[in-house]
Amino acid sequence: MSMSRIGNPYDNAKAERFMRTLKEEEVDGQAYRDIDDATTRIGELIEVVYNRQRLHSALDYLSPDAYETSLMQLRQKTPTQIHNKENCY
Known part of the structure; x- marks a missing residue:
């Protein structure tokens, strides 16, 4: 499924790159206790690392x-x- 706006093929590439980073830096190899643990830890990665530190x-x-x-x-x-x-x- 495409994640881009209609007529803008570049959005999908940005979304795909973000998903790759998320998988490589947080999700791969992790064992979450439950959905709440996964939501919390992924949210922390996005807010603390991806938005504040990552260039x-x-x-x-x-x-x-x-x-x-x-x-x-x-x-x-x-x-x-x-x-x-x-x-x-």
């Missing part, structure tokens, strides 16, 4: 949190520059 090439090798912070700072300084930067992704 992403599509975000100029920044973590999503760092990228959001830099975007907010840039938005306060020059709204035109931020518009151009948002449109290139």
Whole structure:
């Protein structure tokens, strides 16, 4: 099943890459006690590692949190520059 929006084939690649990372870094080889344990541990990986620490090439090798912070700072300084930067992704 495709995970992309209609007419945008690039979304699926991003979703597939995320699923690969999730499987490689958390799920493979893990034995979860129950669904609640799996939900908690996978959620922690996404929030703590993937969003705060892991660098992403599509975000100029920044973590999503760092990228959001830099975007907010840039938005306060020059709204035109931020518009151009948002449109290139």
